[in-house]
Amino acid sequence: MSSNSNISVGLLGLGTVGSGVINLIENHQEELVHELGCGVNVKGVLVRNLDKTRDVNINPEYLTTNPEDVLNNPEIDVVIEVMGGIEEARNHILKAFAAKKHVVTANKDLIALHGAELHQAASENKCDLLYEASVAGGIPILRGLSDGLVADKIQKVMGIVNGTTNYILTKMDDEGVPYDDALKEAQELGFAEADPTADVEGLDAARKMAILARLAFSTPVDLNDVEVSGISDLELTDFQYGKKLGFTMKLIGIANFDNNQVEVSVQPVFLKSDHPLANVKNEYNAVYVNGEAVGETMFYGPGAGSLPTATAVMSDVVSVIKNKLLGVNGHRFTKPRFEKVLKKPENRYGQFYFRLHVKDEVGAFTTISSLFNQLNISFERILQAPIKPENRNELAEVIVVTHETSLDKFKKVLEDLQNVEVVEEVKSYFRIEGDVE
Amino acid sequence: MSSNSNISVGLLGLGTVGSGVINLIENHQEELVHELGCGVNVKGVLVRNLDKTRDVNINPEYLTTNPEDVLNNPEIDVVIEVMGGIEEARNHILKAFAAKKHVVTANKDLIALHGAELHQAASENKCDLLYEASVAGGIPILRGLSDGLVADKIQKVMGIVNGTTNYILTKMDDEGVPYDDALKEAQELGFAEADPTADVEGLDAARKMAILARLAFSTPVDLNDVEVSGISDLELTDFQYGKKLGFTMKLIGIANFDNNQVEVSVQPVFLKSDHPLANVKNEYNAVYVNGEAVGETMFYGPGAGSLPTATAVMSDVVSVIKNKLLGVNGHRFTKPRFEKVLKKPENRYGQFYFRLHVKDEVGAFTTISSLFNQLNISFERILQAPIKPENRNELAEVIVVTHETSLDKFKKVLEDLQNVEVVEEVKSYFRIEGDVE
Numbered sequence: 001m002s003s004n005s006n007i008s009v010g011l012l013g014l015g016t017v018g019s020g021v022i023n024l025i026e027n028h029q030e031e032l033v034h035e036l037g038c039g040v041n042v043k044g045v046l047v048r049n050l051d052k053t054r055d056v057n058i059n060p061e062y063l064t065t066n067p068e069d070v071l072n073n074p075e076i077d078v079v080i081e082v083m084g085g086i087e088e089a090r091n092h093i094l095k096a097f098a099a100k101k102h103v104v105t106a107n108k109d110l111i112a113l114h115g116a117e118l119h120q121a122a123s124e125n126k127c128d129l130l131y132e133a134s135v136a137g138g139i140p141i142l143r144g145l146s147d148g149l150v151a152d153k154i155q156k157v158m159g160i161v162n163g164t165t166n167y168i169l170t171k172m173d174d175e176g177v178p179y180d181d182a183l184k185e186a187q188e189l190g191f192a193e194a195d196p197t198a199d200v201e202g203l204d205a206a207r208k209m210a211i212l213a214r215l216a217f218s219t220p221v222d223l224n225d226v227e228v229s230g231i232s233d234l235e236l237t238d239f240q241y242g243k244k245l246g247f248t249m250k251l252i253g254i255a256n257f258d259n260n261q262v263e264v265s266v267q268p269v270f271l272k273s274d275h276p277l278a279n280v281k282n283e284y285n286a287v288y289v290n291g292e293a294v295g296e297t298m299f300y301g302p303g304a305g306s307l308p309t310a311t312a313v314m315s316d317v318v319s320v321i322k323n324k325l326l327g328v329n330g331h332r333f334t335k336p337r338f339e340k341v342l343k344k345p346e347n348r349y350g351q352f353y354f355r356l357h358v359k360d361e362v363g364a365f366t367t368i369s370s371l372f373n374q375l376n377i378s379f380e381r382i383l384q385a386p387i388k389p390e391n392r393n394e395l396a397e398v399i400v401v402t403h404e405t406s407l408d409k410f411k412k413v414l415e416d417l418q419n420v421e422v423v424e425e426v427k428s429y430f431r432i433e434g435d436v437e
Numbered sequence: 438m439s440s441n442s443n444i445s446v447g448l449l450g451l452g453t454v455g456s457g458v459i460n461l462i463e464n465h466q467e468e469l470v471h472e473l474g475c476g477v478n479v480k481g482v483l484v485r486n487l488d489k490t491r492d493v494n495i496n497p498e499y500l501t502t503n504p505e506d507v508l509n510n511p512e513i514d515v516v517i518e519v520m521g522g523i524e525e526a527r528n529h530i531l532k533a534f535a536a537k538k539h540v541v542t543a544n545k546d547l548i549a550l551h552g553a554e555l556h557q558a559a560s561e562n563k564c565d566l567l568y569e570a571s572v573a574g575g576i577p578i579l580r581g582l583s584d585g586l587v588a589d590k591i592q593k594v595m596g597i598v599n600g601t602t603n604y605i606l607t608k609m610d611d612e613g614v615p616y617d618d619a620l621k622e623a624q625e626l627g628f629a630e631a632d633p634t635a636d637v638e639g640l641d642a643a644r645k646m647a648i649l650a651r652l653a654f655s656t657p658v659d660l661n662d663v664e665v666s667g668i669s670d671l672e673l674t675d676f677q678y679g680k681k682l683g684f685t686m687k688l689i690g691i692a693n694f695d696n697n698q699v700e701v702s703v704q705p706v707f708l709k710s711d712h713p714l715a716n717v718k719n720e721y722n723a724v725y726v727n728g729e730a731v732g733e734t735m736f737y738g739p740g741a742g743s744l745p746t747a748t749a750v751m752s753d754v755v756s757v758i759k760n761k762l763l764g765v766n767g768h769r770f771t772k773p774r775f776e777k778v779l780k781k782p783e784n785r786y787g788q789f790y791f792r793l794h795v796k797d798e799v800g801a802f803t804t805i806s807s808l809f810n811q812l813n814i815s816f817e818r819i820l821q822a823p824i825k826p827e828n829r830n831e832l833a834e835v836i837v838v839t840h841e842t843s844l845d846k847f848k849k850v851l852e853d854l855q856n857v858e859v860v861e862e863v864k865s866y867f868r869i870e871g872d873v874e
Binding site for chain 1: 467471472473474711713716717718721723728729732733734735736737738739742744745748759762763764765774
């Protein structure tokens, strides 16, 4: 056995995740020694209330209400932030870096908002900042993107990274439940919050995709670089057409990287039904990764939960300690290797679905198809469907599925469709994904 | 940057995987330095023919036909075995350990056959023996079982770990192609070998499951502990009943560990169609892991291929070097922590499907159900179906789906069914899996 001396860690916060971390450390000393050549001790825990009864085996003298007892404790090498919130957590972490302590956090909102600043501070102090648990707690995805595939170049990351919306979309798609009812059901089951905005408008997913893209491609993507649209306007009609066409509706985060140019978006997407992500149902999350060497892989798991999150935190703690013992702190997840260059619309490609309400008159169809022809966008399929009785006022519903085209052409044809007289309304449009590459 | 001095590795074999490893090392020096604090050099490659033209950038003076130049080269710390075969590879690896070199191998057959001996030799010499690439090359699963979930206790591993059989079963299930035709198609596409025995009889999957179980549970499972049955006798009739019942037929490796008792099997299983593994199609592989802390996760990816394999080999090389620098070689993947105790049939549980040909006479049904009742096995469903015209000689086809019962009761009722007079024949029986735990 190696003679590395024990490493001490401190916690900010002792809720369910914090308690889980302490229990994991306590119950896995032997495994930790196997991995690290040393044990791990908890030497300080910041709490709000010293007198609260806690279901965790911790020496009470290590509990404190004074952050300095953790952040400036010379015995502590690694600070584990599991308190949540933004400003206080941010200040504590910056102080920890100033005191040359490494930081592990599960705080997604903090990383998405202040990731660049925190990375900068970590880097200046040659410290590690790790946050596996901040994205899809139960999926060891960040580790997959770094350790496991250390020698690979990631080209594409596609993810279902929000359990609330995936639950709602599963209900809509599998059972034909309208959006409002599906949301209500999700709220009753505890899968959606009373104010579901951050979830259903795609913001939570966008935060996670910014983090994933930054790590997968080693380029400093932040939340503002992510194009976001949510699911609150989705109509069952499109789900029904999707079924006919072999598509499943999912809120998908897509991050692409080629020629050192990056694009990141979160949007409702029609996934071809045989794509592995199409079968990820209910509150589950999954991240699909396409690497130059490894090809397609996917990680699937629960999106959240305090035990998965604690496990992910512990993984990061182990990595930080390894890095410390190896003398390589301050690199991984920290310094982006590529400048950020956002991909221009003319270099972004996709297949698209349009649902149009079209005036039922001679030549209408020719007019529409010529709009696409002018831009060299070819059709994969066109459906013309009867409109429901109440709307049978001389309108037809037309579904257009294009072949792959650039995003600028898509935007142009969308504008043209909205301006041409025979089109009464562009009811909806979605990106289509899912060809196996 | 740390001042660890460079680490040198040697290769046994320079086929597509070996060349891939050299290219990855060459093209990722910067990332390797970020991870390790040092670079990685190739200082010896055992080949059969020095004069062959090779598509790889290696100093010709490092190529050799003499194994000693790698195995006893004092500069080399890590030996990478990518030559394949059994006896020669085994002897080389044992020599490498004797010379205190760590070993990374992609050789599944070797590990399944001689894993115990090689682990023993590694352990005695305080060396690492890693073989991520030997199981499902494209899925970073062994890493998931160790690093990523370092602090978790794995309870169950279920895997589709053979691409050939998964391709055949997908054809049979999705398109109703009979076994022989599906096999032929797989052979034509290069997914099955001319002699497909090792794949279709489940041996290849059994080797991988033995390796996965050993790692997941840290107990010395070997190939002989795996109960194996293959897919060559499967009939489309059962696939059709499966569809009606909401099941998909898959060749599944199942490894369970509770109360420190292990069971491992490979067999055709009826998976409930909403289980994530049920949607893993064609030649893809996936491994589903249930951990105490993390809950359900799944890893999905290509089962093989030289680039994924080379990437997995590189992951292991990075781990070995980290362990060396940390002074913790000789532990991970090496010393099992639990004695092997195989689970007894009375402690093994499952749901089962039976297809019976039953004499169409008064009381037959009562006789059958009383066999189950006597053993306290309850029914989930019973179907009685018309038998096809050509067999309509007073026989009925009866499908029984049980609730969960122990394996010894299953075996007893199977024996009873085979011996009772009203049952003309037990046509087939399968384990059912897929309740989300």
